[in-house]
Amino acid sequence: MRIRLNGLRQSTVGHTAIGLWRHPDSQAHRYRDLSYWVETAQILERGKFDALFVADALGPLDVYQGSVDAALRDGIQTPTDDPLLPISAMAAATRNLGFSVTVSSTYELPYAFARKMTTLDHLTGGRIGWNIVTSALDSAARNLGLTRQMAHDDRYAMAEEFMEVVYKLWEGSWADDAVVRSASRGVFVEPSRVRPIAHSGTYYDVPGIALSEPGVLRTPVLYQAGTSRVGRAFAGRHAEGVFLSAYLPSMARTLVDGVRAEAVAAGRDPSSVKFFAIATVIVGETDAEAQAKLADYQRYASVEGALARWSALMHIDLSALDLDKPLEYVDTDGIRGMVELFTTLDPSRTWTPRAIAEFVGVGGGGPVIVGSPATVADELERWAEESGVDGFNIADPVPPVTFRDFVELAVPELQRRGLTRTEYEGTTLRESFYGAGETRVRDDHPAAAYRFR
Template sequence: MIDAVFLADILGANDVYGGTAAAVLKSAAMMPNNDPMMLISAMAVVSRDLCFGITGNTTYEQPYLLARRFSTLDHLTKGRVAWNVVTGILASTARAVGAQNQVAHDARYDMADEYMELMYKLWEGSWEDNAAVRDRGSRIFADPSAVHSIHHHGENYHCDGIHLSEPSPQRTPLIYAAGASSRGRAFAGRHAEATFMSTSDMGFAKKTVKGYRDEAVRAGRRPDSVKVFNAATVIVAPTTKQAREIEQEMAAYSDETGNLAMFSQWLGIDLAKYAPDDPITYVESNAIQSIMEAMTKYNPGRPLKVRDLGGFGKIGGREAYFVGSVDEVCTEMMHWVDEADLDGFNLVRTVEPGGMTAFIDLVVPELQNRGAYKTHYAAGTMRQKFFGGGDGRLPTDHIGASFRY
C-alpha cells in the first residue's frame, strides 16, 4: 500500500558539473527529462486510490496556464493530485526561457507568494459552487452570473480572465512545498499541506519538522496542518546478509559522475573543480540551502569529502538510509517517526521493481502487525486521504480558502 507517486521535475538541463550537461547526458541522471504531467491521466485510469504529486515551477511557468492543467488533472484523477511547488534552482532554466539572470533564492519565494495568491483566486474564486447548473431542460450548462473574471495586477503577475476549468473535486490540489531553508519553511508554513526533506540526521529532521509546525502556527494554522515526510532509501530482505548483498548490487549500478552532477545541482557548486579528497564546506548559493546546511553546519560525522558524494550509500546530509532485515528496518523507521515527529517517508534510490516489491511485501505487513501502518485506503480525494474527512477542499484556516467567492 503506497499513498502516492511523487514525480520530481526540473525545467532546465543540469549543467552545473563541469559547466556542461555532459555528465547527466552520459549517466541519464534526470536527463532526458520529459513532462511528468503527461503520464498522470494514464496512471489514474488504471488505479483507484494511488495519488500523484507533480512538480510545477512558480518562477518560469505561466500561472494562468498551469492552473488549468492542474484543474484538468484533478478532474481526470477524481481529486488525487498534488502540486509540488518549486521556485527553480538552475541558472540554465533562466537562460533557456530567455531570462537575463536567475532570480535570487529569497526573491524567488517572494514571487512565489504572489504566484500562489493568483492561483488561489483562479481555483477558489472564479467559479461559484453552484455555477455549473447542468440544466438540460433549459439547455444551460453554467450560470454566467456565477462565473467571475479574476483581476490580478501585482508586482510580478497580471491576469484578467475567467478560470477555464469548472471547479475540480479539490479545486486547489493538495499543496506540497519542500523548502527547508528559513525562507522556504516560512513559505511552507503559509501554503503547504505536505512537505518533505532529505536528511540522514535525526536531530536535524526533528528540528526541521518543528520549524514547519511553528511556521504553520505563525500563519494562523494548526501545527498538524502540515504533513512532513523525509526521504529514505530502504533496502530490505528476509535477513541482514541478504539485504547487504542487495546493497552491494545496487552500488554497482550507481554512476559516480552522475551522482556528483546531481549534487552539483542541489548545492549550486561545480564539484568538478575539486579533488576527490577536498572537504565539502558551506557556501551560500541560489540552490538548495537546506542540503548544504545539512552536509556542513548540521553534519555530526566527519567532514564530507567530494568522493563521498560520488558513491552509493549512507551519506551525512542526504536521506535516511535503512538496510537490513524486516525487523531491523521496521524498528528503525518507527524510531524515526517517533523521535523526529515525522508523518512518513518518501522512498528514493530503489532499483525497480525489486525495491518497491520488497517494501510492499516485507515492510508494510510488519508495520501493519505493529499497528504502525494503515490496513486500508481512506476514501475520497488526496486531501481527504491525507487528512481524513472534510469535503476535499482547502481547510478554512488555509490562506487559499480566503480567496473563495
C-alpha cells in the first residue's frame, strides 16, 4: 500500500467548499442527523479508508468585515456541532474505520479530556485518533474565558505541557494488570497497580490517578495540524500523523521534509510520522464527465464566503485589503501555515485576495483533482511521489456525493494498481497506521517514556 486515505469533514455546513450547500445534491445541512454520520462512515469503510478526520472550530468566523454575517449567510463553520458526540454511533455501524477528531489543547483541561478520549478508545475498540490543535480563532478565546487569543507560540508551549499530562494519565497511571476483577478476593481493581501522576507544572497541576482504566490504544493515535515553525517542531515530537495544506507537491515536500527533520532531532524514526495532504477529488466515468461535474459545482461557489473563511483562518481581514494586490506574509496569531501557503511557500507566484477566493471555491486547502478514475489515480500517485506524503485527506464538497463517487469510481482503480489497501491490517487505528499487532505507541515516541513500570 502506498497511499493512505482519510475522509475530511467538519460538523457544519460550509467547510472546505463554500457556498456549495446550495447545490441540489448537497446533504450538508444534515450534519445534525446521526444517519448522515453513519452513512458517511460506512461509505469510507467501503473504500478502506484509514479514518474519518473531523475538523472543528470553537468560535464563529468574525474577522472578515469585523462581523459574523458573511459566515452565517453561507454556514461557514457556523453553525457547528461538537465533533466527538457522533463517534460512538459511527463506531457501532463500522468495524475498522478510525475516527480522528480535532480537539484544542488550548481550551480543554487535560484531566477531563484524557477520560473523554479513553472512553472513546473503549467504545470504538481502539479506533480513536486525536488531531491536536492549538486553535487560531480570537472569537473562541473571547467566548471561552480569555479576553483575547493567547499568543501563537504560547499556545504551543501550553500544548507541550498538556501532552505531558495526558501521556502520564494514559500511559503511566494504571498498569495493564490493574483490573483483576476477582470476585473471590472481592477486588475489582488492585490498588497497588494504580498510581497518582503527581504532575505539577506551569499551566497544570494534576496530582491524582487517571479516572479511566486503560483503553486498547492507551494513547490515541496522535495527529497534528499546524505547519508554522513551532508547529513543525511540535509535530516532529508528538505526531504520528500530520495533516497538511498545500496546493503543489513541492510545497508539501517542504513541510514533509521539515517535520521529518524535526522527528529525527527528537530522536524518532522519521518514517513513524505519516503525512496527509488535503485533496478535493472530482471523479467521473470519463474526464469529460468529471470536468462537467466540476463546472456544475463551481457555479455554486461563494467568493465572499471564501474571503470570510480565509480571513478567519489567517487572521487577516481580506475585506480591508485591495482585492487585486498581492498578499504579503505577516506573523499573525492565526494559522501561520495558511498564511505561508499563499505568500512564502511558493516563491514562483504571488496571490491576491481575489485569486485566493476564486482558487479555494470548490477545494479550499489543497489541489482539486478532476478526471476519470485513471486520471485521478495518475495524479494522486504523482502527487504522493513528488511530495513524499503518505496519503490524502479527501474533502467532500458536495456531501456525501463526492465521497461516494470517490469510493465507487476512484478506489477500485487505486486498488487495482496496488496503491491503496484492499483489506484492513487489523482492527485498531494504530494497526492501520503501522501494521498488525501495533496497538500501542512506538518505543521512540515521547509517550513511551511515561509507561507504567
